[in-house]
Amino acid sequence: MNLRASQFKANARIAAQDTGLRSKVKKATGTALTKRKQTVDELPEWESLRQQGHDIRKEVVDNIDRYLRSFTDAARLNGAIVHHANEHNDATKIIYDIIRRVSANSVVKSKSMITEELHLNRMLEENGIRVIETDLGEYIIQLAGETPSHITAPALHKSKEDIARLFQEKLNISYTDDPAVLTAVVRKRLRDEFLNTRVGISGVNFACADTGTITIIENEANARLCTVLPEVHIAVMSIEKIIPSFDDLSLFLKLLSCSASGQRMTSYVSMINGPRSSHNPDGPRQLHVVILDGGRRQLAKHPAWKEALYCIRCGACLNVCPVYQSVGGHVYGSVYPGPIGSVLTPTLFDMKEAQDLPFASSLCGACTDICPVKIDLHHHLLWERREVVDRGYKSFTEKIAMAVWRWMMLSAGRVEFAGRLGWLIQKVFGKNIPAPGWTPRRRFPALARRSFRSIMKREKNNDG
Amino acid sequence: MTLLRILGCDPQYDPRQTCCGQPAFNAGYHTDARLVAEHFVEVFKDAEEIVSLSGSCATMVKVFYPQMELTGALSETVGGITSKTFEITDYIVNQLGVTDLGLTYTGRVAYHDSCHIMRELRIVDEPRKLLRSVKGIELIELDLADRCCGFGGLFATKFPDISVAMGEEKLESIQRAKVDLVVGCDNSCLMHLQGLADKRGVNLKTKHIIEFLGDLIK
Ligand code: SF4
Numbered sequence: 218m219n220l221r222a223s224q225f226k227a228n229a230r231i232a233a234q235d236t237g238l239r240s241k242v243k244k245a246t247g248t249a250l251t252k253r254k255q256t257v258d259e260l261p262e263w264e265s266l267r268q269q270g271h272d273i274r275k276e277v278v279d280n281i282d283r284y285l286r287s288f289t290d291a292a293r294l295n296g297a298i299v300h301h302a303n304e305h306n307d308a309t310k311i312i313y314d315i316i317r318r319v320s321a322n323s324v325v326k327s328k329s330m331i332t333e334e335l336h337l338n339r340m341l342e343e344n345g346i347r348v349i350e351t352d353l354g355e356y357i358i359q360l361a362g363e364t365p366s367h368i369t370a371p372a373l374h375k376s377k378e379d380i381a382r383l384f385q386e387k388l389n390i391s392y393t394d395d396p397a398v399l400t401a402v403v404r405k406r407l408r409d410e411f412l413n414t415r416v417g418i419s420g421v422n423f424a425c426a427d428t429g430t431i432t433i434i435e436n437e438a439n440a441r442l443c444t445v446l447p448e449v450h451i452a453v454m455s456i457e458k459i460i461p462s463f464d465d466l467s468l469f470l471k472l473l474s475c476s477a478s479g480q481r482m483t484s485y486v487s488m489i490n491g492p493r494s495s496h497n498p499d500g501p502r503q504l505h506v507v508i509l510d511g512g513r514r515q516l517a518k519h520p521a522w523k524e525a526l527y528c529i530r531c532g533a534c535l536n537v538c539p540v541y542q543s544v545g546g547h548v549y550g551s552v553y554p555g556p557i558g559s560v561l562t563p564t565l566f567d568m569k570e571a572q573d574l575p576f577a578s579s580l581c582g583a584c585t586d587i588c589p590v591k592i593d594l595h596h597h598l599l600w601e602r603r604e605v606v607d608r609g610y611k612s613f614t615e616k617i618a619m620a621v622w623r624w625m626m627l628s629a630g631r632v633e634f635a636g637r638l639g640w641l642i643q644k645v646f647g648k649n650i651p652a653p654g655w656t657p658r659r660r661f662p663a664l665a666r667r668s669f670r671s672i673m674k675r676e677k678n679n680d681g
Numbered sequence: 682m683t684l685l686r687i688l689g690c691d692p693q694y695d696p697r698q699t700c701c702g703q704p705a706f707n708a709g710y711h712t713d714a715r716l717v718a719e720h721f722v723e724v725f726k727d728a729e730e731i732v733s734l735s736g737s738c739a740t741m742v743k744v745f746y747p748q749m750e751l752t753g754a755l756s757e758t759v760g761g762i763t764s765k766t767f768e769i770t771d772y773i774v775n776q777l778g779v780t781d782l783g784l785t786y787t788g789r790v791a792y793h794d795s796c797h798i799m800r801e802l803r804i805v806d807e808p809r810k811l812l813r814s815v816k817g818i819e820l821i822e823l824d825l826a827d828r829c830c831g832f833g834g835l836f837a838t839k840f841p842d843i844s845v846a847m848g849e850e851k852l853e854s855i856q857r858a859k860v861d862l863v864v865g866c867d868n869s870c871l872m873h874l875q876g877l878a879d880k881r882g883v884n885l886k887t888k889h890i891i892e893f894l895g896d897l898i899k
Contacts, residue, residue, distance in 0.1 A: 234846075544843060544846075579834075581796035607711075619708065622705065623716055627720050629699055632699050654838030658841065660876040660877075660879040
């Protein structure tokens with residue numbers, strides 16, 4: 218994993234002052250949240266659906282080996298070729314080998330977070346294979362040479378004017394910010410690619426352990442085309458994408474599409490049971506399913522951290538997070554930004570590198586309230602903070618400051634003394650003495666001359 | 682104190698009290714937090730009921746104390762402490778059963794939901810009931826009522842730029858509501874908003890709900 222999470226603080230500082238970025242992120246997340254709310258408000262059973270979703274995800278993560286075996290068996294029975302990859306490098310190598318074996322030199326690809334986690338595009342391109350992103354958002358990001366800033370809306374940080382300029386520059390078309398025209402340009406360019414490319418790569422939203430079905434949801438039909446037109450379809454997933462049964466699918470489709478885009482159902486739902494066969498003449502000649510562990514089995518054993526694996530990648534916690542809204546997704550320095558990214562990055566990838574992420578939250582809890590599978594996101598951040606401290610990653614100065622604070626708080630007399638001292642300092646130096654981290658952009662309140670404690674004491678003495 | 686006495690209570694103040702331990706707990710320093718929490722439990726263990734003017738501190742006691750590993754006999758005392766601790770508006774409305782204080786005020790006021798009170802303690806209506814009972818008051822709902830103001834304890838100083846960015850959004854929502862008084866149940870959020878408003882020259886006054894109601898009695 219290629220992390221830049223250690224630079225969070227510095228990058229967030231810059232991003233928080235970029236009001237242009239903030240207003241774009243605010244607008245996009247605001248629209249998504251409004252649509253979600255409308256749909257959820259029409260579903261009185263929403264809370265019980267969330268609980269069911271939570272329970273089923275827990276069941277899978279607690280018994281991941283069994284479900285993985287059962288999904289693998291069922292998918293193989295359907296005619297899919299299933300590959301297990303322990304490490305990220307194993308997965309990219311498997312994918313590369315499949316492409317080489319059919320002598321293809323390009324692939325069409327639909328949106329998938331797991332391939333982002335694998336840095337698949339970079340690896341394939343370094344090895345001479347052209348990758349054509351076909352999701353509109355991903356297409357834009359690829360054209361701009363950037364990475365996604367959101368897990369369901371990769372180009373969320375771009376306004377339509379940004380996109381218009383990008384297309385003008387890179388595609389040599391005249392400037393227009395009419396979304397319909399811009400979309401048509403992409404559609405036209407992609408059509409030939411779909412027809413002439415022999416390998417399609419997709420992610421997976423849910424994999425049913427009993428039937429071996431893989432399900433992909435989307436609104437643009439590009440994933441459908443990526444998975445049926447090319448000769449070879451490679452579906453890439455991580456182990457926790459499994460759900461126990463085909464019967465659970467309707468619940469999860471509802472939870473995911475409502476939370477992600479406020480739709481009861483996305484425009485396209487592809488349920489793929491296997492490659493072309495005598496009784497199923499459509500689809501690719503070969504279907505490969507590449508399943509990545511990438512540290513997840515280990516994580517699934519941890520009594521607390523495992524909850525992050527319940528995530529169905531809806532992106533709602535990003536949308537609702539005031540920190541994400543203020544700084545966007547890139548500053549997190551991880552494939553997974555926002556609350557789930559802050560929870561998952563330290564535990565799944567590297568706690569030392571990502572040690573700032575659990576602290577980058579006001580702990581407001583909006584993420585936990587919106588999560589469709591009820592992951593206790595903001596409390597996870599708290600527990601991870603403790604882990605960061607226990608592992609000794611914090612600075613000496615901070616540890617000393619905390620020890621002094623504790624020493625003070627163990628005696629009312631010392632607190633009283635500190636209060637008076639503070640009042641005196643303000644009295645002597647004026648109210649605008651600088652307090653690092655606070656005063657540059659906020660004023661410090663005036664400290665009271667007499668504490669509540671001393672007022673109470675005096676009152677008591679007078680009574681007595 | 683005056684307000685509680687009017688409502689027929691006999692509030693006591695134990696001068697030994699200091700802090701609930703939340704700053705260290707939220708910073709990940711569990712040992713430091715635990716020692717301070719133990720001091721709190723020691724001071725308050727014999728109290729009949731504990732009423733807190735800070736929803737955040739009440740949250741610490743009610744939600745997080747049970748998750749901490751307090752030592753020795755204190756680990757048993759903590760359950761009792763947790764159930765007898767109340768945030769003040771919750772206490773007035775649900776324990777004392779009072780929703781109308783018979784007070785009068787003329788003007789537009791917005792109530793600020795602090796996250797700990799709203800999402801950890803699920804106290805949303807209680808302060809509003811008390812405010813609405815004030816005759817002549819025009820209680821305004823902010824369009825971003827359920828959005829965090831960006832204080833978040835040490836977060837405000839560790840990530841001042843994000844904290845200020847969040848505060849600015851809240852402040853704009855307050856300005857859109859055309860109120861010059863914001864009342865809340867947690868002084869820390871109010872201090873952050875007030876500091877931000879003062880620095881930007883925005884005409885805004887923030888008051889703790891008890892201070893607001895108390896001033897109306899006088
Ligand atoms: S953590 Fe929950 S809200 Fe966030 S992306 Fe995952 S499922 Fe959605």
